[in-house]
Amino acid sequence: MNVETKVVVAGKDVIADGVVSLTLRAVDDEPLPRWQPGAHIDLLLGDTGLIRQYSLCGDPADTTGWRVAVLREPDGRGGSAWIHDRLAVGAQLSACGPRNHFPFTGAPRCLFIAGGIGITPLLPMVAAADRAGTEWRLVYGGRRRASMAFLDELARYGDRVIVRPQDETGLLDLDALFREPPELVYSCGPEPLLAAVEERCTGGTLRVERFTPKPVEDLENAFEVELAQSGFTVGVPPGTSVLDAVTAAGVQVLSSCREGTCGTCETGVLDGVPEHRDSILTEEERATADYMMICVSRSRTPRLVLDL
Template sequence: MTAVEREYEADVVVETRDVPAEDVVTLTLREVGGRPLPSWEPGAHVDLILAEGLVRQYSLCGDPADQHVWRLGVLREPESRGGSAQIHDRLHPGTRVRVRGPRNHFPLLASPRYLFIAGGIGITPILTMIAAVDAAGADWHLVYGGRRRASMAFLDELAGYGGRITVAPQDRTGLLDLDSLLGTPRADTLVYCCGPEPLLAAVEARCEGWPAGSLHVERFTAKPLTDPVISGSFEVVLRKSELTLTIPPDRSVLEVVEEAGVDVLMSCSEGTCGTCETPVLEGEPDHRDSVLTPDERAANHCMMICVSRSRTPRLVLDI
């Protein structure tokens, strides 16, 4: 039994490898057979399928118009679970690696004015965004923070934008002055932020008074999980598969669905990548992911079944 819709998946070869900052590498990837890669838009990311079954997500930071090359920027995490270490140590020009995607849960929406806030390697999805809005003639500004200037990637590329960029290494300027940046809500401005969890949480807190839909964030790590609304079991009906399953409190919807023989796409199992997004037909999900916006959660049209659960005794899913 299967209910999966396959994404693009193929082998690519590392064409070039650069070191734009301390502990950061950029890789350009080309499809092994030379065929065009899927198109993508600013904010998109792809999966790298690594050895030992590791699957990790990285933002695309090249030129969306070039369908023959994808570029990624990868930070070596000091407490890596194996993904970034593999990439830094094993992926060199000529190395093959498998990719899947792209997908985009951080889309760039139209606006007359933008404020971009990037922390560390969170600059990667922002690079293509500022190129797009600059080409479109929008008003924008980027504030880019990092621990030290030497650890901040792509500064040479960003220098071409002149005064639209504020570079703020923490060891020289301290923490970003978010109160000044976000203290006054602006109805004509969209805020895009990507970086470590403390930065995202601080930006979210300061944007609570902004108009709904003003803030857009992307997380590389999952937000801490809260206690589920329903502490016991609940029922999930799979409409297409004609199955009714019981989800116990100690297992995820994804685990039970896969055990029943229904093949669904998944990747991170942490609620950050969006791969397992599943349409909801009836019931109210207990959203516990790090992907959906507040408006998307309120709409209840979909859920990430790797971590999200149910607020109602019964959910009906379109799989």
């Protein structure tokens, strides 16, 4: 869903060391687009030209405001620093979405595993599971308790929430967590945590969301892309993404992260077999070969036909 909404920053609060929350409302006071747990929005950061994705972590039933939380990343590309240092209450921004590649489908028994700012998409999932009477647990790890956002909000769930600051308890004991495997696991956090969780989950029991790209092997092959709607055939040489190749041919495609983590450039595949290199699709979705993220994914066949 690529709806663009003009929003105003109605609130900005420090909620943990290095983390601020933003409350966004529609400039025209109209209801905001509805969303479900796991959804995110793209924020266009003023005149910087930057676009960043943030998980919605408020109440899906509240159409008057969206809430996101932003971690300051000292080694980032400037988006989080701009929000922390320059974005003021009353500022107007453009937001696209919401989109959801991390939907909460529920299960009788759920385990939520969060690392750091990865708590954000899990907050509304936990609330939904609790309302539904699901048997659930949340294990929330972070570097320090002071840097872990939303601890006060999570306190109402009592011992269903297990807080594990690394400086107090060390790394999460994942082996102990999976001695009694849950029916479904939802996890979000840094790549080492997600990789370790993936090692312990089999049989389609895991749903993850990544904020950084999943490491992949380089497959810098050359191939052709036929654009079914435009009537063009475009060559994609090694070292050039499908997105860059079709854009150079004059076909405009909405894109954002260019890392395969946001889903903005998702494109239908009409023929051929994509080489998926994104960090979004499940193995089941990859097997259908119905669509691909053209900012990073390539082709297993000499030719792809795309719905562009």
